[in-house]
Amino acid sequence: xGNKQTIFTDEQLDAYQDCTFFTRKExxxxxxxxYELAPNIVPMDYTDDPDVKLPMQLIINMPxxxxxxxxxxxxxxxxxxxxxxLSFNDFxxxxxxxxxxxxxxxxxxxxFKIYDFNTDNFICKSDLxxxxxxxxxxxxxxxxxxxxxxxxxEEADMDGDGKLAFADFENMISKAPDFLSTFHIRI
Amino acid sequence: MYYSEDxxxxxxxxxxxxxxxxxxxxxxVSNQFSEKGLRHxxxxxxxxxxxxxxxxxxxxxxxxTELQDEDEDKPxxxxxxxxxxxxxxxxxxxxxxxxKNNWESWKQDxxxxxxxxxSKASESLQFLxxxxxxxxxxxxxFGTGIASYFTFLRFLILMNLVTFLLIGGFIxxxxxxxxxxxxxxxxxxSNSNGLCLxxxxxxxxxxxxxxxxxxxxxxxxxxxxxxxFYGFYKNTLVxxxxxxxxxxxxxxxxxxFYFLLSLVWIVVRSVKGFKQSLVTENTQLSNYTSKIxxxxxxxxxxxxxxKLKQKSIRYELQMDLEEENMKRKHAERTTSQRxxxxxxxxxxxxxxxxxxxxxxxxxYLSTVNSQVLLTNSxxxxxxxxxxxxxxxxxxxxxxxxxxxxxxxxxxIQWEKYTLSWEIRLTLxxxxxxxxASLGMLLxxxxxxxxxxxxxxxxxxxxCGYNIDQYKCWETRVGQEMYKLLIFxxxxxxxxxxxVDFPRKMMVDHxxxxxxxxxxxQEFLVPQNVLDIVYGQTVCWIGxxxxxxxxxxxxxxxxxxxxxxxxxxxxxxxxxxxxFRASSxxxxxxxxxxxxxxxxxxxxxxxxxxxxxxxACGPFQGQNKIWETVPxxxxxxxxxxxxxxxxxxxxxxxxxxxCLCCILMFYLIALASSYGKLVMTLKDQxxxxxxxxxxxxxxxx
Numbered sequence: 001x002g003n004k005q006t007i008f009t010d011e012q013l014d015a016y017q018d019c020t021f022f023t024r025k026e027x028x029x030x031x032x033x034x035y036e037l038a039p040n041i042v043p044m045d046y047t048d049d050p051d052v053k054l055p056m057q058l059i060i061n062m063p064x065x066x067x068x069x070x071x072x073x074x075x076x077x078x079x080x081x082x083x084x085x086l087s088f089n090d091f092x093x094x095x096x097x098x099x100x101x102x103x104x105x106x107x108x109x110x111x112f113k114i115y116d117f118n119t120d121n122f123i124c125k126s127d128l129x130x131x132x133x134x135x136x137x138x139x140x141x142x143x144x145x146x147x148x149x150x151x152x153x154e155e156a157d158m159d160g161d162g163k164l165a166f167a168d169f170e171n172m173i174s175k176a177p178d179f180l181s182t183f184h185i186r187i
Numbered sequence: 188m189y190y191s192e193d194x195x196x197x198x199x200x201x202x203x204x205x206x207x208x209x210x211x212x213x214x215x216v217s218n219q220f221s222e223k224g225l226r227h228x229x230x231x232x233x234x235x236x237x238x239x240x241x242x243x244x245x246x247x248x249x250x251x252t253e254l255q256d257e258d259e260d261k262p263x264x265x266x267x268x269x270x271x272x273x274x275x276x277x278x279x280x281x282x283x284x285x286x287k288n289n290w291e292s293w294k295q296d297x298x299x300x301x302x303x304x305x306s307k308a309s310e311s312l313q314f315l316x317x318x319x320x321x322x323x324x325x326x327x328x329f330g331t332g333i334a335s336y337f338t339f340l341r342f343l344i345l346m347n348l349v350t351f352l353l354i355g356g357f358i359x360x361x362x363x364x365x366x367x368x369x370x371x372x373x374x375x376x377s378n379s380n381g382l383c384l385x386x387x388x389x390x391x392x393x394x395x396x397x398x399x400x401x402x403x404x405x406x407x408x409x410x411x412x413x414x415x416f417y418g419f420y421k422n423t424l425v426x427x428x429x430x431x432x433x434x435x436x437x438x439x440x441x442x443x444f445y446f447l448l449s450l451v452w453i454v455v456r457s458v459k460g461f462k463q464s465l466v467t468e469n470t471q472l473s474n475y476t477s478k479i480x481x482x483x484x485x486x487x488x489x490x491x492x493x494k495l496k497q498k499s500i501r502y503e504l505q506m507d508l509e510e511e512n513m514k515r516k517h518a519e520r521t522t523s524q525r526x527x528x529x530x531x532x533x534x535x536x537x538x539x540x541x542x543x544x545x546x547x548x549x550x551y552l553s554t555v556n557s558q559v560l561l562t563n564s565x566x567x568x569x570x571x572x573x574x575x576x577x578x579x580x581x582x583x584x585x586x587x588x589x590x591x592x593x594x595x596x597x598x599i600q601w602e603k604y605t606l607s608w609e610i611r612l613t614l615x616x617x618x619x620x621x622x623a624s625l626g627m628l629l630x631x632x633x634x635x636x637x638x639x640x641x642x643x644x645x646x647x648x649x650c651g652y653n654i655d656q657y658k659c660w661e662t663r664v665g666q667e668m669y670k671l672l673i674f675x676x677x678x679x680x681x682x683x684x685x686v687d688f689p690r691k692m693m694v695d696h697x698x699x700x701x702x703x704x705x706x707x708q709e710f711l712v713p714q715n716v717l718d719i720v721y722g723q724t725v726c727w728i729g730x731x732x733x734x735x736x737x738x739x740x741x742x743x744x745x746x747x748x749x750x751x752x753x754x755x756x757x758x759x760x761x762x763x764x765x766f767r768a769s770s771x772x773x774x775x776x777x778x779x780x781x782x783x784x785x786x787x788x789x790x791x792x793x794x795x796x797x798x799x800x801x802a803c804g805p806f807q808g809q810n811k812i813w814e815t816v817p818x819x820x821x822x823x824x825x826x827x828x829x830x831x832x833x834x835x836x837x838x839x840x841x842x843x844x845c846l847c848c849i850l851m852f853y854l855i856a857l858a859s860s861y862g863k864l865v866m867t868l869k870d871q872x873x874x875x876x877x878x879x880x881x882x883x884x885x886x887x
Contacts, residue, residue: 019273089270136501151475160880176481
C-alpha cells in the first residue's frame with residue numbers, strides 16, 4: 001500500500017482492521033480525532049501501545065456526542081473502568097460498534113448497557129424513568145412518565161419480574177427495523 | 188427470588204427446595220421445567236455441568252455474551268468485549284488457523300482478501316451514489332423519515348433517466364439517424380379515406396408575436412412536428428442491405444419493455460420494505476418500547492434539532508397516551524352514542540363522495556370545454572385567456588387537489604376516529620382523489636375522442652375517432668400530459684417562492700398571535716410523496732404519446748430536489764409526528780405501484796382497443812396499434828411464427844393462468860401457515876410469562 005505513516009505498525013493496523021469495522025484510513029483518521037481532543041496527552045506514536053486514557057469530559061465534548069442526551073452513558077459503557085475514561089482502543093471500539101456496519105446483535109448488547117443506568121444488568125423502572133426524562137427533557141408530567149414506564153415493562157417483560165433482562169430487550173429490538181439506522185453515530 | 192445475578196438457577200435459593208412444584212405441570216411447554224427439576228433433585232453440586240435451557244440461562248447479558256464468544260466461526264469484530272480481549276481472541280484464532288492445513292489457510296487468506304476488495308469496491312462505489320452526502324445531512328438534521336422522501340425522489344430520477352435512455356436509444360436516435368442519412372424508408376400505411384388524412388399542425392393565417400411561446404407552453408404548432416410528440420413519427424420500415432429496422436415495432440416494444448422494467452424495479456425495491464413491515468406488523472405490541480429505545484436518532488448533532496426531536500418524542504408519547512384514553516372511552520360508549528357516531532360517519536362519507544364527484548364533474552367540463560374554446564377566435568386573440576383555457580384541466584385538477592384535502596382534514600375531525608385511523612383515512616382519501624382525478628381527465632378525453640365509445644356516431648363513423656376535433660388524438664393526449672407536467676412544476680415553484688419564503692419571513696419578523704400560531708412550515712412527507720407519485724403517474728401515462736416526457740420529468744425532478752432541499756433548510760421545522768422510515772418506504776412503493784397500475788390502463792387500452800390516427804404517428808393506416816405485432820410475426824420464419832402464435836393462443840395462456848393461480852394459492856397457504864405458527868409461538872411466550880408471574884406469586 002505504500003503508506004508512510006508512523007503512528008501504528010502494520011500489524012497493529014491489521015489487528016485494528018480485523019477487530020473493528022473500520023478500514024486503515026478510517027483508523028488513522030480516528031487517531032487524528034483522538035489526538036485533537038488532547039494534543040498534550042495523546043502521543044503521535046502508538047507503536048509501543050502506550051496506555052493513555054482520556055477523561056470523560058473531553059470525550060463528551062466531541063461534536064458528534066455533545067448534543068446526545070446519552071453521551072455519558074455511551075462513554076461509560078465503552079470504558080473499561082466504567083467511569084468513562086477511554087483509551088484509544090476503547091475509543092475505536094466505541095465508534096466501531098456505533099458505525100453503520102456493526103451487526104444488530106452487537107449494537108443491541110451495547111444499547112442495553114447504555115440504557116442500564118445503574119449497571120445491574122437489568123433495565124428496571126428507575127432506568128426507564130431516567131431514559132424517558134433524558135428523551136423528553138423532563139417535560140413530561142410525573143404520572144405520564146409512570147404510565148409510559150409501566151406500558152414499556154408490560155410490553156417487553158417476558159418473565160414478569162418487573163424489569164427487562166437482556167433477552168426481553170433483544171426480543172423487542174429485533175422487531176424494530178429502524179434500530180440499525182437510529183443507533184448509529186457517523187464519524 | 189430464585190434467579191441470581193448471572194442467571195444460573197441456584198437451587199439453594201429456591202424457596203420450594205427440591206422443585207416439587209414441577210411435578211404438577213402437565214403441558215408440553217413446561218416440560219423443560221420438569222426435566223430440570225428431575226436433574227436438580229439428585230445433584231446439588233453439579234450446577235456447572237447441568238445443561239440449562241438457553242432461554243433461562245441466556246436471560247442475562249453476561250451469559251449471553253459469553254455464549255456468543257464460544258461461537259468460533261464469528262469474525263472477531265462482532266464480539267462484544269474490549270479491544271484487548273478481541274486481540275487475544277484474534278491471536279488464538281490465528282494460532283488455530285496455523286494448525287490447519289495449507290488448503291484451509293489458503294482459503295482463509297483468499298476470503299480475507301476478497302473481503303478487503305469488496306469493502307474497497309463498495310467504498311469507491313459510494314462516491315458514485317448521487318447526493319449521498321446531502322441526504323445524510325438531511326437525515327441528520329430532520330430525521331430519517333424526511334430523508335427517505337429524498338431517497339425516493341432520487342430513485343425516481345434514476346428510473347426516469349433509464350426510461351429515457353431506452354426510448355432515446357431505440358426510438359428517437361434511430362429516427363434522427365435515418366432522417367439525417369436520408370435513408371429510403373418504405374411506408375407501411377395503407378390508403379385511407381382522404382378526409383382522415385387532413386392534418387396540418389402549423390397554424391394558418393396571421394402569426395402572432397407570442398405564438399412561439401404559446402406553442403412551447405401548450406405543445407401545439409411547431410412542437411407537434413418535433414420528436415416530442417407521437418404525431419411526428421412515421422409508420423415506416425428501414426431496410427438497408429441486411430439491416431432491418433421496423434420503427435413502429437420498436438416504438439411498441441420499447442413502451443412495453445420500460446413498463447415491465449419499471450414494474451420489476453419497483454417490486455424488487457418494495458420487497459425489502461414489505462419484509463420489514465411484516466416483522467413490525469404488531470406495532471401495537473411494541474409501540475412504547477420502540478419509541479423509547481429506538482426513537483432517538485444518535486446521528487443528530489445540531490442543538491436546535493435535538494430540542495425539536497425531544498419535543499416531538501414528548502408529543503408522540505402524549506398523543507399515544509391520549510389515544511389509549513380515547514380508545515377506552517370509545518369502548519365505554521353506549522349504544523345510542525354509537526348509533527349517532529355511525530350515522531355521522533355515513534353522512535360525512537357521503538359528503539366526501541359528493542365533493543369528490545363534484546370535483547370530477549368540474550374536471551370533465553373543463554376538459555371538454557377547453558378543447559372547444561381553443562378553437563374560438565376571440566379566445567385566440569388574447570394571450571392570457573388562451574393560456575388559461577389551454578391549461579384549464581390542469582388548473583381544475585390542481586385546485587381540486589389543493590382544496591379538497593383541507594376539507595377532508597376538517598371533516599375527519601368530526602368523524603371521531605382514533606388518531607391512527609384519522610391519518611390513514613385522510614391519506615387514503617387524498618391518494619384516491621389524486622389518482623382518480625387523473626383518471627377522470629383521461630375518461631373525458633376518451634369520451635370526446637371516441638364519441639363515448641359509439642363508432643356509429645356521425646363524427647366518428649368515417650375514421651373511427653372524432654376527426655373534427657382530434658385530427659391526431661394521440662398527440663392531443665400527449666399534450667394534455669405535457670401541460671400537466673409543466674403546470675405541476677410551476678405550482679411547486681410558485682408555492683415555494685410565494686408561500687414558503689414569505690411565511691418564514693412573517694413568522695420571523697412579525698410577532699402577532701395568529702401568525703405565530705400558524706407557525707413555520709412543516710415538511711409533511713405524505714403530501715410531498717403524493718405530489719411526486721402524481722407527477723410520475725402523469726409521466727408514465729404520457730410517455731407513450733410524448734416520448735420525450737421522461738427526459739422532461741428527469742429534469743423536473745432534478746430541479747425539484749434542489750428546490751425542496753432549499754425550502755427544507757430555509758423554511759421548515761421537523762414534523763411534530765415523525766414518519767417512521769421503514770413504514771415510509773413501504774408506503775411510498777405501494778402508492779407508486781398503484782400509480783403504475785393506473786397508468787397502464789389508458790396506454791394498454793389505446794394499444795389494444797382504439798383506432799390509431801390515420802394522419803399521423805407510427806401506426807397510421809392500421810386498425811389497431813397492436814396489429815404491428817401479428818404482422819411482424821407473420822414475416823418471421825415458419826417455426827418461429829408458429830411458436831409465437833402458440834404463445835399468444837388460448838391453448839397456452841389458459842393453462843399458464845391456471846398454473847399461476849395454483850402457485851399463488853400455494854404461496855398464500857404457506858404464508859398463512861407461517862402466520863399461524865408465529866401466532867402460536869407468541870401465545871406460547873405469553874403463556875410462559877403468565878406462568879412465571881403465577882409461580883412468582885405462589886412462591887411468595
